[in-house]
Amino acid sequence: MNLLEVKNLNTSFKIGVGTVQAVRGVSFHVKEAESIGIVGESGSGKSVTMLSVMGLLPNYATITADSLLFDGKELTKMTPKELRALHGSDIGMIFQDPMTSLNPLFTVQNQLMEPLRIHQHMNRAQAKARALELLKLVEIPDPEARLKQYPHEFSGGMRQRVMIAIAIACNPKMVIADEPTTALDVTIQAQILDLLNHLKREMNTSIIMITHDLGVIASMCSRILVMYGGIICEEGTAREIFYDARHPYTWGLLNSIPKIHGDPNEKLIPIHGTPPDMLMPPKGCPFAPRCEYCMPVCREYMPPRTVLNETHAVTCHLMHPKAPKVTREV
Ligand code: SF4
Numbered sequence: 001m002n003l004l005e006v007k008n009l010n011t012s013f014k015i016g017v018g019t020v021q022a023v024r025g026v027s028f029h030v031k032e033a034e035s036i037g038i039v040g041e042s043g044s045g046k047s048v049t050m051l052s053v054m055g056l057l058p059n060y061a062t063i064t065a066d067s068l069l070f071d072g073k074e075l076t077k078m079t080p081k082e083l084r085a086l087h088g089s090d091i092g093m094i095f096q097d098p099m100t101s102l103n104p105l106f107t108v109q110n111q112l113m114e115p116l117r118i119h120q121h122m123n124r125a126q127a128k129a130r131a132l133e134l135l136k137l138v139e140i141p142d143p144e145a146r147l148k149q150y151p152h153e154f155s156g157g158m159r160q161r162v163m164i165a166i167a168i169a170c171n172p173k174m175v176i177a178d179e180p181t182t183a184l185d186v187t188i189q190a191q192i193l194d195l196l197n198h199l200k201r202e203m204n205t206s207i208i209m210i211t212h213d214l215g216v217i218a219s220m221c222s223r224i225l226v227m228y229g230g231i232i233c234e235e236g237t238a239r240e241i242f243y244d245a246r247h248p249y250t251w252g253l254l255n256s257i258p259k260i261h262g263d264p265n266e267k268l269i270p271i272h273g274t275p276p277d278m279l280m281p282p283k284g285c286p287f288a289p290r291c292e293y294c295m296p297v298c299r300e301y302m303p304p305r306t307v308l309n310e311t312h313a314v315t316c317h318l319m320h321p322k323a324p325k326v327t328r329e330v
Contacts, residue, residue, distance in 0.1 A: 003174055003206050004030040004053070007066040011045075011052045014060050018279045022048040024230040030174065035200055035207040037217030037238075039253065040227035043275045046210045049227070050176050054091065055083045071173060089119035092167030092205075096179040098159035102151040108135075108162050109147040115169045134165040138195060157188035161195065168199060174206040181216060193220060215257050218242065223311065226250050229276045229286025231302075236312035246314040248291045251328040285317065293318060293326050 011023040023045040030036050038046040052063045053075065068075040071090065075083065087093065095101045103111060112131035116122045122130065128147075135143035138161040151159055160180060167175050177196065181189035197220055200207055209217050217224060217238070224241040226234040226249065234247040245251055252271035259266070273290035282288055285298040298317050306319035317323055 001032050002029045002069075003032045003034075003071055004208075005067060005069040006049075006053060007068075009049060009052055009063070009065040009068065011048050011057070011061060011063050013057075014062070020278045021281055022230055022278055023052060024281075026227075026230075026232055028225055028232065028235065030206050030208060032173070033200075033204045033206055034223070035209065035221045037209045037211065037221035037224045038227060039211055039214055039217060039224060041212050041275055043278065044227040045230040046227045047178055050178065050208060050210060054087065054093070054176070055080070056087075085119070088115045088172075089170045090173050092170070092172040092175040094160070094163050094167045094175065094177040094180045096182050098156070098163040099151065101163055102159060104151055107148055107150055108154070111162075112147075112166055112169060115166065119170045130169070131165075134169055135162075137168075137199070138162070138165045140165075156184055157191060160184060160188075160192055164192075164195065164199070168203065168205070171203065172205060174208065176208045176210070178210045179212070180209070182211070182213075189216070196220065213257075214241075214253050226253065229281055230278060231286060231315060233287065233316065234314045236308075240312045244312070245328060246308070246312075246319065247287075247316050248293050248318070249287045252290075254328070285315075293324075295323070 006029070007027050009023055009026045013020040013022060026045070026049055038049065040046045048057070051057050052061070053068055055075065057063065065076055070086070109128065109131050112134055113127040116127040116130050131147060132143055135146060140146050140158060140161055151162070154162060180196070181192050184192060193216065196207065199205065207220070209221055211217055221238055223237055224235065225232050226241065226247065228249045234241065234245065234250045241250060242254070245254060255269040256271060258268060271290060276282055276286045276289065282299070284300050285291070285303050288294045288298045291298065295317060303315050303317045305313050305315045307313045318326060
């Protein structure tokens with residue numbers, strides 16, 4: 001059963017020089033207890049998509065959607081108060097930099113207790129006991145002593161564990177993790193991913209992992225959405241994206257990550273060029289200016305979404321039966 005269903009989401013921002021079209025006609029779903037990854041480079045629209053769903057964008061954003069259905073409730077019809085009640089209770093969020101999300105003036109205990117008191121209506125003693133349980137769950141050593149400390153007394157990895165504990169405090173149905181490991185060292189990154197994987201199995205929570213790094217979601221997500229220029233350019237199971245990708249941008253992402261068993265001297269191939277200016281997105285395919293397979297039709301018309309099977313879909317003119325046959329060189 002679908003926990004989240006997003007249909008035809010469009011988000012734009014009015015700024016002094018014009019309108020930034022950040023998200024254009026995005027549709028996807030997340031099933032109960034499923035983990036999906038949204039991958040793309042900065043400015044592709046991946047974070048804005050989820051902030052739009054959560055209603056967490058500033059006033060100068062315009063969001064339209066045919067439907068944003070979460071757990072059977074239509075989010076577009078909710079008041080800001082109802083949406084706030086959903087955040088922290090049914091939906092937890094983990095951000096890239098825990099230092100900007102944690103309040104430096106309050107102890108970790110206070111920050112863990114707050115959602116429990118507000119959303120679960122626990123008394124002080126119950127909330128304190130649950131806060132301790134949560135720190136143990138995210139494997140913070142010496143949790144009794146750590147509860148009384150302030151965020152600056154924690155390392156980056158430990159702060160991220162605290163953020164995860166806050167996000168899962170009320171047993172949410174869905175957790176959105178926006179670049180949760182980007183600010184961390186590689187070894188700490190692996191520990192945080194292990195922890196998220198462990199919690200996913202223990203708590204049966206759906207996870208939406210937003211990242212620019214395909215490697216990060218390889219071990220976590222059963223399905224992947226690849227975003228570019230505000231659209232979903234390819235979506236499929238992890239196997240389809242890693243072993244049978246069909247979109248030139250996905251090929252570019254795959255070519256730019258190192259292979260574990262590859263030649264150590266092998267050069268990684270970057271994607272040349274820069275992302276499109278979303279104040280004036282290209283008329284046709286947003287990837288056209290950087291695509292080595294670009295055809296005249298690509299510059300004129302937005303490619304249609306071609307469904308290859310019930311999990312795999314690609315938005316590229318190369319999927320047209322009359323397009324030249326090209327495959328990824330590995
Ligand atoms: Fe490249 Fe054309 Fe496909 Fe866009 S539609 S990715 S420009 S081949």
